[in-house]
Structures are given as C-alpha cells and as structure tokens.
Amino acid sequence: MRRILFDSLMRRPLTEAAPVKDDEMLAELGASVERAARRRLGRSLSIREVDAGSCNGCELEIHALNNAFYDLERFGLHFVASPRHADVLLVTGPVTRNMREALERTYNATPDPKWVVAVGDCAVDGGIFSGSYAVVGGVSGVVPVDLHIRGCPPQPTQLLKGLLTLLEPT
Amino acid sequence: MAGASLDTAARLAGRTSGDSTVAYALAFAHAVEAAIDVEVPPRAIYLRALMAELERLANHFGDIGAICNDASFSLMHAQCGILREKTLRAAQSCFGHRLMMDVVVPGGVARDLGPSCVTEVAALLEEIRQLFPQLVELYDNTASLQDRTATTGVLRGELARQFGAGGYVGRASGRAFDARKTPGYPPYDQLDFEVPVFEAGDVNARVWVRIREVEQSLALIGQILRGLPAGAIRVAIDPGDAVREGLGMAEAFRGDVLVWMRLEGGRVARCHLRDPSWFQWPLLEAVIEGNIVADFPLCNKSFNCSYSGHDL
Numbered sequence: 001m002r003r004i005l006f007d008s009l010m011r012r013p014l015t016e017a018a019p020v021k022d023d024e025m026l027a028e029l030g031a032s033v034e035r036a037a038r039r040r041l042g043r044s045l046s047i048r049e050v051d052a053g054s055c056n057g058c059e060l061e062i063h064a065l066n067n068a069f070y071d072l073e074r075f076g077l078h079f080v081a082s083p084r085h086a087d088v089l090l091v092t093g094p095v096t097r098n099m100r101e102a103l104e105r106t107y108n109a110t111p112d113p114k115w116v117v118a119v120g121d122c123a124v125d126g127g128i129f130s131g132s133y134a135v136v137g138g139v140s141g142v143v144p145v146d147l148h149i150r151g152c153p154p155q156p157t158q159l160l161k162g163l164l165t166l167l168e169p170t
Numbered sequence: 171m172a173g174a175s176l177d178t179a180a181r182l183a184g185r186t187s188g189d190s191t192v193a194y195a196l197a198f199a200h201a202v203e204a205a206i207d208v209e210v211p212p213r214a215i216y217l218r219a220l221m222a223e224l225e226r227l228a229n230h231f232g233d234i235g236a237i238c239n240d241a242s243f244s245l246m247h248a249q250c251g252i253l254r255e256k257t258l259r260a261a262q263s264c265f266g267h268r269l270m271m272d273v274v275v276p277g278g279v280a281r282d283l284g285p286s287c288v289t290e291v292a293a294l295l296e297e298i299r300q301l302f303p304q305l306v307e308l309y310d311n312t313a314s315l316q317d318r319t320a321t322t323g324v325l326r327g328e329l330a331r332q333f334g335a336g337g338y339v340g341r342a343s344g345r346a347f348d349a350r351k352t353p354g355y356p357p358y359d360q361l362d363f364e365v366p367v368f369e370a371g372d373v374n375a376r377v378w379v380r381i382r383e384v385e386q387s388l389a390l391i392g393q394i395l396r397g398l399p400a401g402a403i404r405v406a407i408d409p410g411d412a413v414r415e416g417l418g419m420a421e422a423f424r425g426d427v428l429v430w431m432r433l434e435g436g437r438v439a440r441c442h443l444r445d446p447s448w449f450q451w452p453l454l455e456a457v458i459e460g461n462i463v464a465d466f467p468l469c470n471k472s473f474n475c476s477y478s479g480h481d482l
Contacts, residue, residue: 001308004249014252055478057188057269063232064258067251098481128181153188155268
C-alpha cells in the first residue's frame with residue numbers, strides 16, 4: 001500500500017482540465033436559472049441521481065465522474081443520498097410507468113430552489129424506448145426540466161460540461 | 171420489441187442492461203443467426219470476443235473497486251477506477267463507443283478495428299499487467315479489508331446449483347458453469363482459458379473469481395489479438411418472410427445471458443431476454459441472512475445484480 005501511495009505522490013495527477021462550456025446548453029439554461037438563486041448556492045451543488053428506468057448505461061458514465069480523471073468534487077459538485085439534501089436532480093431513463101410516481105415524489109421532496117437535469121437520449125423523449133407500453137417517454141412529461149444532456153449514454157466530459165454550465169453560467 | 175425491425179431490436183437488446191451491452195447484443199445476434207442459419211465471418215467472431223472481454227475487464231475492475239469501497243477502502247476503488255476508465259477509453263478509440271454499444275450486430279460487427287488499435291489494446295494489456303498484481307497483493311494483504319470480506323455473505327453451493335446461478339455468484343460457490351465453455355460458442359473453442367471456481371461462497375470468493383477472470387480475460391485478449399483473422403466483418407442478413415425461431419446465449423461479466431426470439435414477416439414477433447440476475451437476486455436474500463447490517467452493502471455489491479436487466 002505504501003508503494004502505491006508513494007507512487008501517487010510522485011506522479012502527476014491524472015485529473016484532466018475542465019471542459020469548455022457548451023453554448024447550446026447555456027442557451028437552454030439562460031431562461032430557467034436566475035442569477036440570484038445561483039448566488040445563494042455559491043459554487044456548490046448537491047446532486048441526487050434518479051434512475052427512472054434507464055438501462056444503467058447513463059449511471060455508469062455518471063459514476064465515472066467520480067474517478068480520478070474527471071474528479072467531480074473539485075468543482076464543488078457532489079452526490080447525496082437523499083432528495084432532501086439535493087439542489088439538482090439528475091434524472092436518467094425514459095421514465096417507466098413504474099417509476100413515474102417515484103420521480104414525482106422525489107421532485108416534491110427536493111427543497112427549492114432546485115433544478116432538474118435530464119441525462120441521456122431516453123430522458124429527452126423516451127429515446128429508443130418511446131412508444132413502448134411501459135414508458136411515459138421523457139422526463140419533461142413528468143417534472144419540469146431545466147437542462148438536457150444528450151447522448152446514449154453521454155460521455156463523462158459531456159456530463160461535466162452540462163453540470164458546469166449549471167454552476168457558472170458566464 | 172414486438173414488431174421491431176432487426177436493427178431496432180438489436181439496439182434494444184443492447185440496452186437491456188447497459189453494463190452488459192456487448193453480451194446482450196451478442197446473445198441476440200446468436201439467436202438471430204440460429205434462427206436464419208447464417209455463418210458469421212471469422213474476423214467478426216474474434217472482434218466480438220475482443221469486445222466481450224474488454225467489457226468483462228471494465229466491469230470487473232469497477233466491481234472489485236466498488237466492493238472494497240463499501241468496506242471504506244477507497245484506495246482500491248480509486249485505483250480500480252483508473253483501470254476501468256483506461257479500458258473504456260481504449261474501447262472508445264477502437265470501437266467508437268466507451269461501452270461499445272451497437273457494434274455487435276446480427277451477421278457480424280458494425281465496425282472494424284483500425285490499424286493502430288492492436289497496438290493500443292496491447293499497450294492497455296501491458297499497463298494492466300503492471301498495475302493489477304499490485305492491487306491484488308494489496309487486497310490480499312490488508313487485514314482490515316479481509317476481515318470484512320472473508321466469511322461474509324456465504325452462499326451455499328447447494329443453493330447456487332438449485333437456482334442455476336451463473337457468473338461469479340455461481341462460480342464462487344462451486345458451480346463451474348460458463349456459457350463460453352458450455353454450450354460454448356466460437357471463438358472460445360479455439361482459445362485457451364480456464365474458468366476459475368471457488369468453493370467458499372463468501373464475498374471474498376466472489377472477489378477472487380473476478381480477480382482470476384481479469385487475468386483470464388487479459389490472456390484471452392492477447393490470444394485474440396495474435397490470432398485475429400483477416401477478411402470480412404459482416405454478412406448481410408435476410409430475415410425472409412417465414413416464421414423462424416432462435417435461441418442464443420452469451421457469457422456476460424455477470425453470468426449467462428439467454429435470448430429467445432421469433433421472427434415473423436422479417437420482423438421480431440416475440441423476444442425474451444433473460445438476465446443472469448434472475449437467478450441471483452433471490453439468492454442475495456439468502457446470503458444476507460445472519461449478517462450484520464453494515465455488511466449488506468458488501469453482500470449486495472459482490473452480487474452486483476442488474477436492476478434494469480431484471481425489472482424492465
């Protein structure tokens with residue numbers, strides 16, 4: 001263990017520079033997030049992840065944000081275990097009928113001000129699952145969405161871009 | 171899935187459980203190929219196995235790290251996370267997608283390996299071979315970690331056999347089943363590998379199955395790269411109008427995925443995708459019995475059953 005720790009001390013960090021923010025996402029966010037609310041939160045956001053019926057591909061990439069290369073916490077972003085502690089709901093999946101009520105209740109349990117980020121193509125409009133008897137199709141059909149991050153699944157850098165846009169719009 | 175074209179159905183199959191997308195696409199392709207009796211080009215068969223083993227590596231790294239993390243040993247989690255990320259990046263650069271979604275298709279693979287990829291994957295193997303043994307040593311020699319994993323969450327071999335549990339759950343409890351050997355599918359009949367089996371059935375044994383499988387996958391990828399045949403990567407698939415049925419199997423990192431499908435009028439009429447978790451979730455309940463609450467995360471993570479694959 002000492003050798004691994006020592007090597008880590010001597011080596012340059014693996015963590016990569018922050019990605020450049022995305023204009024398209026900035027435009028979508030512009031209307032929905034007020035400056036005042038953002039000031040109140042400072043530079044820190046607590047994120048609650050909600051799997052509303054995804055294939056777990058999005059979760060894998062969201063999980064990757066915590067690894068040494070992306071190191072999400074350096075931006076003041078961290079995941080929490082309850083919507084009561086959250087500022088942001090990160091919702092994945094086409095919203096299956098089974099998860100609809102759970103998503104609504106999670107949204108209602110999250111204190112204001114709050115934002116909803118829909119992650120992945122399924123979360124936009126049901127994606128490949130749209131039209132299925134088992135899905136509602138798209139997060140915005142159930143709760144208001146402030147930002148969409150597309151991709152199947154979106155890569156960690158795309159997720160990071162979206163979340164940073166939320167944090168520092170300028 | 172009912173009424174879907176073969177293309178759409180293959181994409182849907184690959185999204186049953188995103189972490190096993192290669193295995194699902196492979197099992198689905200096997201089912202389609204059995205239904206309409208087509209021969210897949212040898213290069214495609216090798217490329218499929220390359221992807222399947224990369225997927226197994228990435229997931230096993232993730233799991234080994236995550237199990238240790240649940241015992242609050244975050245160093246392993248961080249180091250395994252690095253190996254996982256490097257594997258996914260190699261997948262991205264060789265197959266155009268970090269999880270390699272939609273690359274395995276009925277009839278072959280959708281994308282060939284670029285010229286620089288063989289060297290790139292070989293470099294990844296070398297890097298893993300350097301770092302991974304250190305992590306295994308760390309796992310094996312940390313008493314506080316062993317204290318949490320050894321004798322925790324024991325699954326009796328009898329129960330594993332009764333439920334037909336596959337993957338690391340079965341193989342850590344003496345059930346030596348691996349779909350790559352039985353019934354077996356190419357190219358594994360031409361490759362040399364072992365199926366590691368442990369008897370203890372505890373969290374520790376499930377970690378060790380993964381460790382040994384990482385080593386086997388590294389060896390397999392080496393063999394695949396050396397033996398990679400030249401030639402076509404895909405044959406055209408004509409589902410025809412007749413009613414046809416096919417059964418396919420593939421070994422995912424979690425266990426055997428089984429796909430049954432029926433074609434009618436060139437489209438998928440019915441399809442069932444059986445996740446390995448079907449036979450593992452009920453056993454988790456048996457395994458946690460008599461364990462302290464703090465060990466539940468360890469038991470759960472060592473099973474790592476799929477939610478999406480099981481409860482669509």
